[in-house]
Amino acid sequence: MATASAVAYRPPRVARRRTRQAVLVWCFLAPSLAIFLLYRIVPLLWNAVLSFTQWSPLRAMRWAGLDQYEDMLHDDVFWQALWNTLIFIASAPVAIAIALGLALLVSSDIRGRDVYRTIIFISYPLMTVAVAIIWRWLFDERVGLINYVARSLHLVDRPIQFLDSFVWALPSVIVANIWQMLGFYMIILLTGLQNIPPNLYEAAAIDGASAYRRFLRITVPLLKPSLFLCIVIGMLNSFTSFDLVYVMTGGGPGRATELLVTYIYKLGFSQTRFDYAAAVTVVFFLLLVSIAWMANRLSGGNVGAVERD
Amino acid sequence: MKRRTVLQAGLAGAATLTLPRASRAQAPRKLSYLTWNISDQEQLFKEEFADFRKANPGVEIEWLDKKGTELPAFFQTQLAAGTPPDVVDLQGTIWVEYAANGALLDLTPYLKKEPEVAKLFNQDYLASWQYQGKNYMLPFYIAKTLLYYNKTMFKEAGLAGPPQTFDDLLGYAQKMAKGEKTGFLTLNFDWLYWPLFKMNGIELLTPDLKKAAFNTPAAASVLERLAKATDGGAINKISWTGRWVEPNGAFAGNTVGMLHAHSSSYFFVKGQGSWINESTLGVAQAPGYWATPTNHGFGISKSTKNPDLAWAFIKHLTSTQWATRFSQSRKLLTGNIAADRAGLDYLRKDDALGAQVLQTQLEHTDRFTGNWPLPFDAQLKDAFYPEIQNAVLGRKSAKAALTDAERAVNRVVSRNS
Numbered sequence: 160m161a162t163a164s165a166v167a168y169r170p171p172r173v174a175r176r177r178t179r180q181a182v183l184v185w186c187f188l189a190p191s192l193a194i195f196l197l198y199r200i201v202p203l204l205w206n207a208v209l210s211f212t213q214w215s216p217l218r219a220m221r222w223a224g225l226d227q228y229e230d231m232l233h234d235d236v237f238w239q240a241l242w243n244t245l246i247f248i249a250s251a252p253v254a255i256a257i258a259l260g261l262a263l264l265v266s267s268d269i270r271g272r273d274v275y276r277t278i279i280f281i282s283y284p285l286m287t288v289a290v291a292i293i294w295r296w297l298f299d300e301r302v303g304l305i306n307y308v309a310r311s312l313h314l315v316d317r318p319i320q321f322l323d324s325f326v327w328a329l330p331s332v333i334v335a336n337i338w339q340m341l342g343f344y345m346i347i348l349l350t351g352l353q354n355i356p357p358n359l360y361e362a363a364a365i366d367g368a369s370a371y372r373r374f375l376r377i378t379v380p381l382l383k384p385s386l387f388l389c390i391v392i393g394m395l396n397s398f399t400s401f402d403l404v405y406v407m408t409g410g411g412p413g414r415a416t417e418l419l420v421t422y423i424y425k426l427g428f429s430q431t432r433f434d435y436a437a438a439v440t441v442v443f444f445l446l447l448v449s450i451a452w453m454a455n456r457l458s459g460g461n462v463g464a465v466e467r468d
Numbered sequence: 469m470k471r472r473t474v475l476q477a478g479l480a481g482a483a484t485l486t487l488p489r490a491s492r493a494q495a496p497r498k499l500s501y502l503t504w505n506i507s508d509q510e511q512l513f514k515e516e517f518a519d520f521r522k523a524n525p526g527v528e529i530e531w532l533d534k535k536g537t538e539l540p541a542f543f544q545t546q547l548a549a550g551t552p553p554d555v556v557d558l559q560g561t562i563w564v565e566y567a568a569n570g571a572l573l574d575l576t577p578y579l580k581k582e583p584e585v586a587k588l589f590n591q592d593y594l595a596s597w598q599y600q601g602k603n604y605m606l607p608f609y610i611a612k613t614l615l616y617y618n619k620t621m622f623k624e625a626g627l628a629g630p631p632q633t634f635d636d637l638l639g640y641a642q643k644m645a646k647g648e649k650t651g652f653l654t655l656n657f658d659w660l661y662w663p664l665f666k667m668n669g670i671e672l673l674t675p676d677l678k679k680a681a682f683n684t685p686a687a688a689s690v691l692e693r694l695a696k697a698t699d700g701g702a703i704n705k706i707s708w709t710g711r712w713v714e715p716n717g718a719f720a721g722n723t724v725g726m727l728h729a730h731s732s733s734y735f736f737v738k739g740q741g742s743w744i745n746e747s748t749l750g751v752a753q754a755p756g757y758w759a760t761p762t763n764h765g766f767g768i769s770k771s772t773k774n775p776d777l778a779w780a781f782i783k784h785l786t787s788t789q790w791a792t793r794f795s796q797s798r799k800l801l802t803g804n805i806a807a808d809r810a811g812l813d814y815l816r817k818d819d820a821l822g823a824q825v826l827q828t829q830l831e832h833t834d835r836f837t838g839n840w841p842l843p844f845d846a847q848l849k850d851a852f853y854p855e856i857q858n859a860v861l862g863r864k865s866a867k868a869a870l871t872d873a874e875r876a877v878n879r880v881v882s883r884n885s
Contacts, residue, residue, distance in 0.1 A: 216545075217565070217571055218569060300706075323709045412861060425850065429846050430846045430850060
């Protein structure tokens, strides 16, 4: 008892110092928190409220209950956009697998590996709009490099209208997205690879483990946090690939490349249906949270965790 | 010394606040002016503003220009914030939604009070800014669709002149389609493709604008023929992909027989295609003389604090003097009859073919289509066009696409009724 009360007792000076520290911490946090509240939380809550109303900048707000959500059930475009978004998300693991291969390659002792790293990474800092324009030209039917190569090699008789085709448009946009993100994934995975102690590989090699088994038993488990970080970021990026899709295809042809995020924009700013756009945004947000939560759970709850010694 | 300065400033401030309201009203009046993708005319605008200020001393003009894709979102944000500009330049039929929802000032009383203003303009174009009998805009610059044709390709295919009917149009397109070459291309945003349906007697909505009217055997047949022509290469597939640069660029590439587009396309195409001159490019009306207008007009925000001043300002901008300058500098038509006459005379000396293109914009202006005054036009476009794309690009049968489009259009109409 005496020990417990001794622990609980804090001399006034210590308590004052702690209070001062806490005030200081809150003072430093306050500007960021205020911005976060003002620009993230308040709009999020406002958006949720909006989804239960009928409102546009031109009309007064009216309570609509679940009308907007009911509309969504009968909206073919919403379902198409949702399906496309899920396909887009599903492409993230493909990009990560390619990035892992590249990371393994550039972490080995090949000549000029730094140059390769730079070349691969260079796509990431590019502005997404620039990436979209570059790929639009690459895929162009008349002057695009891809069609030129395909025709020169006699792989196709007629140029493929990549971005105007219902079949090719979405894969083409996904390719552009993968290309842009590849460098980022590679850097994350490369950092993870470099954190794996080399003595583990040496010990496994002495024990006669093949390269494949070393990769499976050492590299993959120890890369798990980095891999899941890539997956989560990849998914979030897929959800918000507005600029890439908007510039490359505008969601077309038809609705072939319409994602939820492009559909929300069009609902709001082309059709002045901010109320319905808000309802789609709520669904979009819930989906985003669920997927991020699932990915985090699957990773053991330590996505991107920094191991401490 | 410092203390004295502070004291003086404080006293001056207090004195200003105690001044009667009328005296404070001497402060400069401000007009905010939002335009749509026309920043290249800055010099001309500056002159116009200076001239306006001469006639209206003490007026400040705050001009802001937004790019094509940015303006609607920007203007909506301004409306939501309660800070719309006094004068706004709006394109196409986007204005109807704002007019119907009370964001734009009804200009009819002004036009009635000053009938000489209305007389300045081409009446058909002026009428395209009417909603429920009220006029909401004055013309800034005007255009409508027309048919450009590649005379060299026509000659090679043994075709004498532009098509007169829809059958001609598809037949001619087929004749010119060979290898890389295609026969026909259309722009498709803002209902610019609608004349293709209208020339076949197809209506989008019933006369009371309450229901879809296009799901007919005739429409299915048109759609099937368009799909077949697209599949066979007579119609260039770029026609249906909804962008500006690609279709115009394809026509400029000298491999497309006809381009259905509005007058602005000419200047874009000419800039890219060195082959374009009077002996290689022809201009004509589309079969049946049907055309979709795509105009820019000036409206006044209903919430403006200076409606009379804003009216004076748009009268100034659309006056014969300044419209003529604008027409000559931008090589376009303004809807102001005298200004356009002067603009055409000026252009004829410099670019006879360009003048010919613009001349088509003033003919058959009684045959406008695709410009329904509907406050939900954007929703309608978005409900209708993807299904048309599905049919012409071979993803759905014409009948299925029309049925789905009908369902989507009727949903939009009933939601907005």
